[in-house]
Amino acid sequence: MSIARSIICLFFPLLLCLNAGAQPRLKKEISIQERWALINSAAQDSNLVDLMIEQGQHYVWMPEKLRVQLDTALLLSSRAKELAQRIHYQNGYMEARLLGVKALLEGRQLTQVVDLIRISTDKVFVVHAQMLVGISYLERPYSNKADMDTAGIWFRQAFYESRKIGYIKGRRESTRLLGRHYFESHNIRAGKEMYLGIINELHTEHNYLDEADWWIDLGYRIPDHDSTFTEKAEYMTNALLIYIRLRDIPRQIWVWGARAEVYRRQGKLQLAEAGLLKVLEMERAQGDKYLPRNYIQLMDISLFRSNLNKALGYGLACVQAIDESGDSSMAGMTYEKIGSIYSQLNDPTRSIEWYRKALTVYERNFDKGPVSRINYFLTKELIKLGKTAEALAMLHRTMKYFPPVHSLNKELVAGAFAACYTEMGQYRKAEQYYHQMLYWESRTRLGNEISAITYYSVGKFYLERKQYQQAAIYLDTALSITPGRTPVTMVKDMHLMLFQADSILNRNASAIHHLRAYQLLSDSIYSATHVKELEEIQVKYETSQKEKDIAALRQQSRMQQKQIKQSNLLKRVTFGSIILLVLLLLLSVNRYRLKQRSIQALAIKQKEITDKNSSLQRLVEEKEWLVKEVHHRVKNNLQIVMSLLNTQSNFLESEAALAAIKDSAHRMQSISLIHQKLYQSEYLSLxxxxxxxxxxxxxxxxxxxxxxxxxxxxxxxxxxxxxxxxxxxxxxxxxxxxxxxxxxxxxxxxxxxxxxxxxxxxxxxxxxxxxxxxxxxxxxxxxxxxxxxxxxxxxxxxxxxxxxxxxxxxxxxxxxxxxxx
Missing domain, CATH: 3.30.565.10 (Histidine kinase-like ATPase, C-terminal domain)
Structure with a gap:
């Protein structure tokens, strides 16, 4: 169910209008690398907490996320939580914790989330975590009844917990989610009761701004059905009246566009066009230069009404708006629509040109869904020019580098292969691919243009194979899709083929009915499409492009003149620099020669000094040796004197004389020891x-x-x-x-x-x-x-x-x- 809803959003720009929420003018989106640069340079404050949370949410909501991206989101959650707690930033602390819960749920780690809810004492956190668990079940791919029931259980737990602690915001948000749960479970009455209860409560509180937001959300969430389109438009109108009363121009613009999309999907194309023209008028009055999305919607409406003149005019105006604004985010879709217009005008060459422009944009952004869709339409146009082999090679390349992921894209790729093999006469293989188309259609059942394409293509295949009964079944199914969701040119061809099938099957009344319808639509298309007017639009666009090219050439010529002047100046500067360098080189050579002479003179002096130092060193060593020798000889002489005294004492009998000689010997020994120490020491005076x-x-x-x-x-x-x-x-x-x-x-x-x-x-x-x-x-x-x-x-x-x-x-x-x- 959630995939179906996502695919609807790919083809119908309602979500573009609604994504703005309470802030219709969104801030400019920045890349992951730019945000990392801001994180690394930011101060340790609440702004850094918000940046880390925003970066983590970007990783969590990536369409094809990897494990490392979820781990990064968890790390950012942890760091943001620590910083928020340190600086007492309560709101950031809560958002960081909830980011961690989202990352765990995206990584299918439900047990850890349940443990966090069970042990947490913060009941407000518990309420939000319970709602996030419920949303993970509600939006699970290919969700079944068990998933829906589990989502309802978690939403009710959040509702009762909010009511228990008196948390009004949590009670209202859980009520909104219960309403969504009922809508997804096809219990429209219960879902409306959830929304209307809160809307009445907000109205009683005079909280008109939130009331309007709830009216819009109700109009968006209630399932698309012939019986609900009138209600959806009514809910949008209620919100619009509130914004008019509050004089909130940006939100008025937003709701005008949202309601126009409802009318378009309902098939009320005239009302839808009027609403979008109102949006265009108000945005111009506001000085808003970002108008491409409105032109795209107007293009769609004109296409479905088969007013190809007006559709082409809107398309080329959209291209001009993109060029003026410098914002190419809507360029791919714009080029695709223009390619579709030329396809219906049976101009495959121009159609292929614009489709390839769109394909370049989508491939550059690695957007697999639109790549699959564009390749289907390109295949049809290439076949018209007899380039079936080129179309088949392109499809094989797509399957290798941009394989389709969602059922809707697989449905279109299967249709492209089927068309190629039909043209090549390989009908058995083509039929297999047509069966694949029907299988993927049964998985989505969107009831939109793609559904009509599938049944139309299969019906046409069987008609050409003369299997008229089967052809009629599929063509009737294609024709039963709500008017306004299928281009009129395709509806016209359906009536013609059904006329052919019914005629052969002897269903004369039905055949006549389809013939009349075919003739009526042919006349309508012919009257709406004036070749002269189309040529004027094309000439006007080409003239505008040529004027731009001329302006660009003039600018280029001015740039070339400027470059020539700069080149001449550069030549003169270069020549002067060369002369200066030569002079500097000559000066350097001269200085080098002078320096070499100085070095040689210094080397000679250095040698003289070294020689003198060596001579002095030898003299010092000789002096030291002589001094040591003197000390040694003095010590030896003193020892001789002491020996003489000792010998003399042997011949003395007087005690006084012996004592005097002995004392003298001791004094001699004292001096002798000093001289002994001196000649044994490295230091001759210490x-x-x-x-x-x-x-x-x-x-x-x-x-x-x-x-x-x-x-x-x-x-x-x-x-x-x-x-x-x-x-x-x-x-x-x-x-x-x-x-x-x-x-x-x-x-x-x-x-x-x-x-x-x-x-x-x-x-x-x-x-x-x-x-x-x-x-x-x-x-x-x-x-x-x-x-x-x-x-x-x-x-x-x-x-x-x-x-x-x-x-x-x-x-x-x-x-x-x-x-x-």
Missing amino acids: VSMPSYIHELVHYLEDSYRGVVRIFFDLHVAPVEMDVSQAVPMGLILSEVVTNAIKYAFPNGKAGSISISLDYIGDAKLLLVIADNGKGLPADVNFAEGKSLGIRLIQTFAAQLDGQLEIESKNGLTVRLTFHQQ
Whole structure:
């Protein structure tokens, strides 16, 4: 049922008028790519939510959607819902959720939708979701009684839930859907009751705008039937009167067109034409340049009335309106209608020209339905010119690239193949295709021009095969279709063929009736179609086209003149640029040569510098080697001096002399260690103090017996000290430690000596040597410096420009503060 309704909409522009809804002036449609660009660049606001919902709905309502498109719609629904919730956009949140429901239903995932309805606490969402489920059953392809009943159940659930929660909008919308359900189930009375109940309610509330919309929807939804056409026109009139009272011009235009379509389908072509002319007048007064759809409807009406002159005039005016508006959305249908006019004028050459223009438009848009229809009419015209093989090749191409989907299109394609095989004399094969036509007609039963074409074609086939009884049956069926839905030229031919069949079947009265009808229609068509007037219309159109071509040629000539001027200018600029480039090239070559000379000079200087640096490096290395050699020799000389002292001590008997020699040896060792560190180090003027102090202390430990009873506690920071400071500091350390070992712990008493060297400020060092021995005697005056050791310590401290402190309390503590160089 829903497919039949969709096919009606393809051929009759009523839906064009009604799609405008409450907004007769629709915003410009944008492509998927343009909308994605807007989505990617939009701010995180309600506008982005609306864009994502709109894009998702586009994927959901695509005629031949893929799984990936439905998944994209679900993803857009989820993101729109999250954003709407974050920015507190309630309407967008609801629409995003409902988009998800639509996508799931289109993907046949009804179980998930039912689960969403069951767990949802938002009753308004539940109502809308229930209505969407019902619509999915109502509009299911080839829906049956079970589908209709299921749709009714869901609509009633939505109605009762809306009434329960006091949701007026939901109650009215579910009532509308129940009305549609009854209409689809052929219960017209119940459907009207649903609509009229809400209409009365809106009228009582003085909600006239919504009331008018409901009148129009009722007129559109009530099924087409000879008994309902008057009611449909009456409902449209009710809406029109409301819009006139509200002074709503756009909606008045809309309803005038909708009612004209009802009259056209009813067969009241004069009323339909008057209504469309009224629409044309009002749209022109409004300054609307988009008039093609009205011209197309007027063309249809003139065709059905066999007023081919007027039909052609409307058609060519429509082409002009398309050219002026720049909107080619109606171009395919316009070209198709003009092709049909020339076909009825028995001008196959021009008919084919316009049909092919229409085919180009439809194929570019990949619109399979119109492609099938155009190929049928093209086939008939090509056969007239004896190009049957070309027509058959075209049909095979159509089946490969644009195979028909709906029953109506399959019906037409079968008819085209049947016509080809009939012309080729393959009657058995042709008859098979005619049977296919009848089969697909039985699936649609629209009772329109296509139905008439089917029965007319089959009847003509059997008449030519001299099967007069069968021919009469099909021709009578074609003739029974409501007047106004079949072109008069076809009706005329039906009467002629029925006259021939009835004459042979001895149905004389019927034959005479059909003969008179044929003669009457022939006279009517002849009187309505004046060859001279047609030629004038054609000449006028061709003149207009030639004027456009001349204007285009003039424009092209101006463009060519402009291009020639630009070309000449470009040549001059190019020539000047070449000269400039040559000059720049010469300058560049000259600069390059100068640069090369500079580079060569620099390279020579660089070599000289490198050679000097290498020479200096060798001198530095030689100097370092010499310095290391000096330190090594000094250390060796000191070792020789120490050996001499040790040898001399073997020949001395005085204890004082032996002690003096031993102390001198210790001092020599302190200096020797420094020179040893220097020639072993990479840095010839810096001594690593942690390593030096540890080695010096170990040496002093090894020099005296019984030192094992003394514990040494060392805390030395990683200090690198210049040799000029390391020597006096080492001698101070040697003097203090030697005195502590010798005098601080008499009679083999155990004790400890602590040594620490650390920074106490920027480049400021503190040396602390302390023991826990008996300390200095009370009568010793450090300031007088009578002993050699004290004088040496004072002298070395002065060399370091340091501050020396000696404290004899709980042992002896020596503190030396100095700045590192």
